[in-house]
Amino acid sequence: MENLETLPLEREDPFEPPAVLKEIHGPLHPMTYADGRPGWLVTGYAEARAVLDDPRFSNTSQGAAPPVKELTPPEGLADLVIPPGFFIAMDNPEHSRYRRLLTGHFSMRKMRRLEPRIQEIIDGQLDEMARAGAPADLVTAFALPIPSLVICELLGVPYGERAHFQNATAQAVNFDNSIEERGAAGAELMGYLSELVGRKRAEPGEDLLSELVSGGELTHEELTGVATLLLTAGHETTANMLGLGTFLLLCRPEQAKLVRTDPGVAESAVEELMRYLSIVHIGPIRVARADVPLAGQTIKAGQTVTISLPAVNRDTTRFPDPGRFDVTRQAGQQLGFGHGIHQCLGQQLARLEMRLAYPALLRRFPGLRLAVPDGEVPMRPRATIYGVAALPVTW
Incomplete structure (x- = not known):
């Protein structure tokens, strides 16, 4: 089994996984991490779910080897301290304590109540685009402000x-x-x-952050960590999906037409876009607490395991003809939102925003098209979340 030298990030085609991931075979590969330590890269769907389900793999950053050199901590800071409340990087029981306080705020029932307001926000941004006129950068005019407005409203920012x-x-x-x-x-x-937490304590409003402050279960530092996590996770990933997803749809006009004209396609289109694009391209990352057998190999205690979602979401054992983009595909088992106890808390909110935003954009501007050749759209391959840096469009 050939050893892989660090995690590949550069995509030769903006919508395809790095070419090296297509050249390797099998679900688990030895990989040399950026600090020279040996570890593993998971590219198989079943194996990825197994790792994410297994409590023998720790989700904390302590002891993890960096899969890319940019994640190597400065000298003397090898074990970075997880901020209080930043529960995405915690194991149970700490993780479940924080998540329990938040789950109800992101339930399907709560999302249904939010839907009319999210639609208003989307329509408002489309109105602004129309008033400003073409051309436009879809990132700053559409993809960034929509999830920002939504999470601002939810948190009370x-x-x-x-x-x-x-x-x-x-x-x-x-x-x-x-x-x-x-x-x-x-x-x-x-x-x-x-x-901001201090302001909410002095003058609470009708928002999630105020409710957490009033609940009294979290310290000021914990509330700050929770707010940081929710605010960044609540807009960065969705914004990149709206930008990159629109870029892909504009390059696949027959698929864009389905999203624009068939109201029943929006839900499957979101799952397929998540699967096909896999914007979380660094991780999830886990550290083995004990020796764990996986795919005929043994992952040693202390070794780091990185899951490659771009490869996992193209696994032929789970997704037939995975290189074909089809908005009618039933891709509900894609792992873009993770799996297991650390599955994305705000996934239903993200789904709702995308399910409303893509069709609304394409219907409002049926002539929407790229304002530059597709090869000139600037990408963000070296950000933790993959996407477009800008998306010049006209109509």
Whole structure:
């Protein structure tokens, strides 16, 4: 079994996994991590679910080897401390304690109540696009503001302050920045949210953050960590999916027509876009607590395992003809939202935003098309979340 030298990120085709992932066979591969330690890359669907389900694999960052050099911590900071409340990087029982407080806020019932307001937000952005006229950058006019407005409203962040956290978040996840620059951006974001938590404590409103403050179960530091996680996760991934997904649909006009004209296609289209694009292209990452047999190999205790979602979501054992993009495909088992106890808390919110936004955009602007050749659309291959840096369009 040939050893893989670090995790490949560069995509030769903006919509396809890195070519090296197509050249390797089998569901589990030895990989040399960026700090020289040996570990594993999971590319099989069943194996990925097994890892994400198995409590013998830790989700904390402690002891993890970096799959790309940009994630290598500065010297002396090998074991970075997880901020209080940042439960995405915690194992049980700490993880379940935080998640229990939040699950009800992201239930299907709560999402149904939010749907009319989300549709209003989408329609408002489309109105602004129409008023401003063509051409436009769909990222700044559509993909970024919609999830930002939604998560601002949910958490109680004043919308006028969204530019602050958008910029800080973008800098924190951009691998073109040094790790010190990314750390400074993360600290700036947490500082802003710490101040916001203080405001909510003094003057609570009718929002999720105010409810968590009033509940009294979390400290100020925990509330800041929870708010940081929800705010970044609540807009960064959805914004990149709206941008990159629209780019793909504009390059596949027959598929875009189905989304525009058939109301029954929106749900399956979202799942297929998640599967086909797999914008979470670094991880999930786990560390084995014990020796674990997997796919005929033994993952040793202490070794790091990285799951490649672009490869997993193209596994032929789960998705027939996986290289074909088909918005009518039933791809509901794609792993873009994860699996197991760490499955994305806000997945139903993200699904709802995309299910409403793609058809609304294509119906409002039926002549929507790229304003530059598709090869000139700038990509973000070295960000933690893959996507387009800008999407120039006209209509």
